[in-house]
Amino acid sequence: MKKAFAFALLASLLVARVDGATIDFVRDVRPIFQKHCYSCHGEAKQKSDLRLDIKSEAFKGGAGYGPIVVPGNVEESPLLELVTTDDEDSRMPPEGVGLSAAEIDTLTKWVEQNAVWPDGVDLAELEDRLDHWSFKPVTQPLPPAVSDETWTRNAIDSFVLAKLQREGLTPSPPADAVTWLRRVTLDLTGLPPTPEQVTAFLQHSNAADNDNAYEAVVDRLLQSPRYGERWAQHWLDVVRYADTHGFEVNTERPNAWPYRDYVIEAFNNDIPYDRFIREQIVGDAVGADAATGFLITASVLLPGQIGRDAPSIRLARQDALDEIVVNITQTFLGLSVGCARCHDHKFDPISQHDYYAMQAFVSGVEYADRELKPHDSEARAIEALELKKELADVHQQLALFTPLAGVGIERPPINARMNSDRFAAQKSKRVRFTIHATNKLEPCIDELEVFDTGGRNVALASLGTKVTSSGNTTVANRHELRLINDGNYGNSQSWMSNETGKGWVVLEFDETHEIERVAWGRDREGKFADRLAIDYTIEVADLEGQWTKVADASDRAEFVPNKNTPVPFSYDGLSDDEARRAKTLLNRQHELEKQLAKITEIPKAFAGNFRKPDAIHLLNRGDPEQPEERVQPAVLSSFDDLSLPADANEQQRRIALADWIASPSHPLTARVMVNRIWQSHFGMGIVETASDFGRMGTPPSHPELLDWLTQQFTQSGWSIKQMHRMIVLSATYRQSTQANPAAASKDADVRWLWRYPSRRVDAETIRDSMLMTAGRLDLTMGGRGFDLFNQRGGLSGFTPVESFSGEGLKRMIYAHKVRRERDAVFGAFDCPDGGQSTARRIESTTPIQALNLFNSVFTLEQSAAFAGRVQTEIAEDVDQQIRRVYQIALNRDPQADEVSEAQSVVHEHGLATLCRALYNSNEFLFLP
Structure with a gap:
């Protein structure tokens, strides 16, 4: 009805109009736009992504609909419907007096006449969003000439001094040796120097080669394991690392910590930054499995927190993918790409299509634990095989001390791993093992062994023994009859009957042997306990072929289903010498089992599961229920034209993305990291907005210095430690913090570095320094985090731990970090809670800080x-x-x-x- 009324009004206007009048855009249409539209859809503001002061933008339309005008078609042009509708919530302009009948008539006739908008008449020009310093290639500036070269120690100082001289400022005097030593030690390791280190440095720095003394200190600090612990914290702030999932049900991520340990190790090993990038995006392909924890460090809704309806599931998946895209782009590129989820970026050259194309690179990543591949997996496998062989030998020797079957002594209960049946020695060529009942399903035996009086397994197929059986369930390379005497243990090398609860096997040797023991098991590796024979008979054929029962299950202790507690070894009937030998073997068995468990344990990390990528569509207004065209993986189109086919496999997508980001020709990657390093030394980066190098970020205070450092960074092999060395040995870094009112009046924030900008150390450094000076700091590295609270996750009720001992005395980076819960004492010192990326810790001063630090337990x-x-x-x-x-x-x-x-x-x-x-x-x- 509303639409019919609008077009009836248009029809009446058309009748009253003088036919044949030509509408001129500049004379007739633009004044209407200026009067009614530009305040919301002009240069300063573009509500609903609609701009009407530039031709190219106006005809693109806005969010929620297509082109605003369809030339020659009044009924299909949203512009006319919006200005004529009687729906007050939709009518434009939204407030004040609407368009007059004459103005509507003019717009209508303009559309009918094909909406002619001549080129070259726009009052504004569309800004070139790529015309921005950080989007341009890195320049190669030379260190500038300065009037006082005696102050400079390296090229950094030339750039800083040139800036100061242009502003009419001078550097501050150098800090004394101990001040510099304390500063650089806290800066690089997060711990103060010891009195002994101060003494040694003073002795060395007073010598003629004092520059060497400074260099030696820096080299020592960069080689210290404490360096990686300190600088990993800066990185973890940016990527939002925590040990819980966040949101309402803030449950624990018990396996998040391997990523934290990876970052510490990476900094300590000075892994080249371009490789550091690749490992965190596609570490599963380059031998750094835990590194991909980076992709999923952000909060995420767990399945139980998501509604079971399809729309809720789709929305949660979109939110999860958004976090990955945001993490990658703001961390490595310093761009707010996530702003383009619902519409083209308001300020940077990033379209909504770009956003979803970036999402397509990671659309096969799931927030989940993954089993890690140890770097020494081959060596582990070889060692495990040797341990298993030795353990089997110990089992066989222990079996010699088990009671004979059928002599009235109760033997150990049947177990899934290995059972031994001893009997009086008999000469024979055949043994029959008959199963009468199992604890579940068809019986399964991983290996059937028969030992002669010399302790040799004569049942091995390699010795010529033949095997026959009742029905056999044949699963290729897993449950074939030939595997029952191949000498290999485990479920994957076993025989299985095809009858529920019963079956038999006959072993026929190539010659007669004097035998005295049969050993068998369901699964010597201990992974499976079903299909276990719990009632059986063992028979031996004499030389005439007559079968004689030598053992059965009747004299075994009661079999208790699902009981995993090992049965203690029985010394009944053993002599003192036999008991001593058995005890030695038991000790060796326990030792071997511990070694085997440790070496075969498969660690897990919250580092993502990778599967077939989802099909990614551009979503109208970011709504998963409004999918539009499908997009293929592609990088930001304003920077490059790299794209992959829609059927590219999951890992291939992440490899391509990592290679693009880590390219030395990328204008952002190295600049962003160099700025992060500089910021962590001086408290503020050359670019103040460390995670926003876009057009809404702040311009660099020293643009030539930033590009020079960037060139040095890539040319040094992306070495982060080399950047540290250069910065902390500069005269700029060695300045005192001496106040200068005249300089402060020009540069209160010390952006031009006329002195060293002193600042409070961060929360972790305060806590660690207190423990170190108290002589209580535990320098054990890595592992599961220690508790700061009485629980490791949940809705609420996080009672702080007040008194620490044991692992609680480790460095604070090893604390279990609960998202959205700050440490009771040091959380007040601007310690981030992992909820959002913290590119730079803003320093606050509050009474709570003093109260916590003075009165806390x-x-x-x-x-x-x-x-x-x-x-x-x-x-x-x-x-x-x-x-x-x-x-x-x-x-x-x-x-x-x-x-x-x-x-x-x-x-x-x-x-x-x-x-x-x-x-x-x-x-x-x-x-x-």
């Missing part, structure tokens, strides 16, 4: 331990104890007035109170 315990450590080193002399506390905590001797004040504190309140005060001092908490 953690602080009290470390203060007491610190005091105890010093009192152990220095027994009676309070002045020396005070001096030692300052040396350990602040890397300097106390001044005379500090000693005087500290004496009264120690005498009245104890040494622990002094330690507690120093933990709360700015000198302990800030980079010098």
